[in-house]
Amino acid sequence: MTARWGLTIPMTGVPLAEHREIVAGLTDLGYTDAWSAETNGADAFTPLALASQWDPGLRLGTAIVPVYTRGPALLAQQAATLAGLAPGRFVLGVGTSSETIVQRWNGIPFTEPYQRVRDTLRFLRKALAGEKVTDEAVGVKGFKLDGAPDEPPSIVLAALRPGMLRLAAREADGAITNWLSPDDVRTVRGVLGDGPELLARLFVCPTDxxxxxxxxxxxxxxxxxxxxxxxxxxxxxxxxxxxxxxxxxxxxxxxxxxxxxxxxxxxxxxIVHGSPAACRDRIRQYVDAGLTTPIVAVVPGGGLSPAEAVRALAPSAD
Structure with missing residues (x-):
């Protein structure tokens, strides 16, 4: 069994209001984490706020929140709120996202992504520590959180290529990657190094x-x-x-x-696919290659309901 085993929420095809029964039993099944995302469905924070109350044993994280689509202060506020709901159990995952989400869907220029994520990361470190921040790089003057969390959340960075991976190694607590094979994990680790946490969402379709x-x-x-x-x-x-x-x-x-x-x-x-047992074995191949935290994203198909798939893919199913 791996040290960490995450699940992506909300699950495809399941309304958020119907997630309680799934989320409330995750730690009993061996899951350690629940990670949200933010594209064109639910926002990243609301599912985690609910999960913080449904299963207080889970570590919760955003994978990821774009640094463009909220102002820096609002992003710090939302992160602080989750950190207060899940003390010591919330991880803020941020990244650039993509031109489609940022510019085409939100009307925000997708410019200088490396600089934007670096500067936002530095701002968040100070703001979530309770400092009063003036930061010209992100356009903030004199912002201070009202009620900064006693334990600031870890911050992990979405990183797909060497520049962002090196930034994550230098200034974040870990890196989030996506769409890769176990062999690719070794390539990513070769740049990130052995120390930082490495997370990845794995798309899993449990079907023969x-x-x-x-x-x-x-x-x-x-x-x-x-x-x-x-x-x-x-x-x-x-x-x-x-x-x-x-x-x-x-x-x-x-x-x-x-x-x-x-x-x-x-x-x-x-795409991880095969019987549930074969899928679990494949997920462990990622871990053996250097992935710290696999985040299962259940792909609909194969005849299992979402709840059945969650149970079938759980570490406890071995």
Whole structure:
């Protein structure tokens, strides 16, 4: 059994209000963490606020909150609120997000991402420690939290390539990555180093029907890997040639051709699938490669309900 075993909430297809029964039993199943996300569904903080009351044994984290879509002070306020609800059990995960989310959906210029995340990280360190902060880099003058948490939360940084990974190693408490294989974990560790915590969301489809899992996986891969930050990530990881036909077809507007161009081996690398036992074994391969905290994201499919999948993929199922 690994030291940590996380679950992504909210789960796809399950209304947030219906998560209580799932979340309340997580620690009994061996899960240690619940991590939210923020794209075009639930915000990152509300599910964790609920989870803090439903299962007070879980460590809670955001993976991730964009540094662009909230002002620095509001981001500090929301982090402090969660830290107060879950003292010593909240981890703030921040990152740049993507041009699609930041600029196309929120109308905020997606400029200087490295500088923005670095400067916000430095501001958050001071603000969450209770300091009065004036920081020209993020445009803040004289901000001080009312009721800073007694124990400031750890801050982890979304990092896909060497620049951000090195920043995470220098100034954050760990790094969050995404969409990678166990072998890729070794590549990431080679830059991050052995000390910092390394977290990754793993997309898991517990089904013995490999073709169904690959069909679902191809849609997910096409949606993500055509985003520039992920395309660059996989170019660095060495999948540029394997994904070029997909990217070329996608750019030409040929969605069907793009899906067909994704090789089986790429899907099998990036989507955990098979029987629940095989999926648990695969997750442990990530841990053996250097991943500190696997965060299971249950992919619908395979005939299991979300609650059944959570139980089947739990460490206690061994």
């Amino acid at each position: 029907d490999a073709e169904e899992a690959r069909r679902i996986g191809r849609w997910m891969i096409a949606a993500y890997m055509t985003v520039p930050v992920y395309a660059a990530f996989h170019e660095w990881l060495g999948r540029g040639d394997a994904l070029k036909p997909m990217n070329d077809a996608w750019a030409a507007g040929d969605r069907k051709g793009a899906l067909a161009a994704i090789p089986d081996e790429v899907v099998d690398d990036l």
